[in-house]
Amino acid sequence: MKRYALFLGCTTPTKVPQYELSTRWISNRLGIDLVDIEDFVCCGSNQINLSIEAGLLLSALNLAYAEAQDLDIVTLCAACTGVLVEAVEELEKQAVRDTINKKLSTIGLQYNGKTKVKHISRVIYEDVGLNRIRKEIKRDLSNLQIAPHYGCHYLRPRCVSEGLDEPDNPKSLHQLISATGAIPVEYETLLDCCGGKTFPNSVDLAHHLIAKKLDNLQDKEVDCMVLHCQTCYLMYATQQEKMSEKFDRQYNVPIILYPQLLGLAMGADPVADLGLNLNVPSVDKLLTKVENEYKVRI
Amino acid sequence: MYGQPIRVSELDTNFKHEVMAHEAAHDITACFSCGTCTVGCPIHEAYPEYDPRKLARMVNLGMRERVLSSSYIWYCATCHTCELRCPQNVKFFSVLNVLKNMAAKEGYAPPSWVNQTQQVMKTGIVFATEEAWVERREELSLCPLKGDGEEAAKLMRLTGVGEIQPRAQL
Secondary structure, eight states: OOEEEEEOTTHHHHHOHHHHHHHHHHHHHHTOEEEEOTTOOOOSTTGGGTOHHHHHHHHHHHHHHHHHTTOEEEESSHHHHHHHHHHHHHTTSHHHHHHHHHHHGGGTOOOOSOOOEEEHHHHIIIIIOHHHHHHHOOSOOTTOEEEEEOOHHHHOSHHHHTTTOOTTSOOHHHHHHHHTTOEEOOOTTTTOOOOTTTTTTOHHHHHHHHHHHHHHHHHHTOSEEEESOHHHHIIIIITHHHHHHHTTSOOOOOEEEHHHHHHHHTTOOTTTTTOGGGOSSOOHHHHHHHHHTOOOOO | OOSOOOOGGGOOTTHHHHHHTSGGGTTGGGOOOOOHHHHTOHHHHHOTTOOHHHHHHHHHHTOHHHHHHOSGGGGOOOOOHHHHHOTTOOOHHHHHHHHHHHHHHTTOOOHHHHHHHHHHHHHSSSSOOOHHHHHHHHHTTOOOOOOOOHHHHHHHHHHTGGGOOOOSOO
């Protein structure tokens, strides 16, 4: 299996470490070789707001760090994925690459277009494959009804999901959930945005966006929502308490990151290996439901 | 931005050329105002004042000051739905970034993005180092973070982004 430089981004390692923990656990078992590059910095996705050039330069810096070790990058965050994949495409233009490399050369680096970028779910989907996942399943999750959430930048712009999925009618995360044995649920607000990029500028606007999907899922009575971006997680999970106080509704939709779900299906310890005790709202009810149905496949 | 009459004398006919000079916004004049972008925009649904079609029209008309000083251009969720669905292949997300870059240079950037950029120049990430998460990483046996933005800062200084001053509030 391939080696990848693990791009943690800003938020996963600081605020959602269970995403990193579970990703390392499943990668180890599935033969995805993760290399840590401690020099990695912010991907540049928010700097674009102030200066497109500054954002691209930060993306290129990270690409250059990985390329210096002859590695492709695997990302956890949807926004990092989007901005880095876009940067790879932009830097295919020779004139743009020359301008950026001139600046990178001031710190002794360059990017020559060799390093590519994939999100961890895409690596699982394409490199590991659904058949291999099905063979790794140790716990029966077939009584779990799960709402997938893709995250905008996992699908858009189109270059991010090219060859993987259809941005207006995505299926890959549904399939990844099915492969664990759980049941993916269809719901009306599937494509809705988590509001993560609006949160720093307007909490009210973010809450409006979050509520649309949570209202939908609470009415559907799903066991949880599964997503694969720490910003989407922070919006849908950690805002529920504040939103329950703000709006006249008690929100309680468990939110799980895909590597946690896959790890659970593969027989991992929910706490030590996957950090599921760190998730809010509590996922205890869901774990009890799984353990009651616990069957080890021989 | 909303509900005020357009005064021809206040239009800056050069504005669209100024915007189009940035490659990312090169196709803005291809917009024929069909409104597909606005229909699919989650922000427009919450704040009708944020309207991609209207913004594109305002750029093409030359409403420079109203566009660049608007709070609403900073509320984009960056979902990219507008550009995915645009029948004219206008990359409105990129156009908006060009507008925000221009607005930032004129002192209209919100404190959020300015603070984040300055933080990246210190720690390499958008957050300051906090004892709580450093300890949590140790407990989980996850590797320590370098927390160094020196190289990023050197590059950012080459672009002038570090000198951008924020507006008082959005």
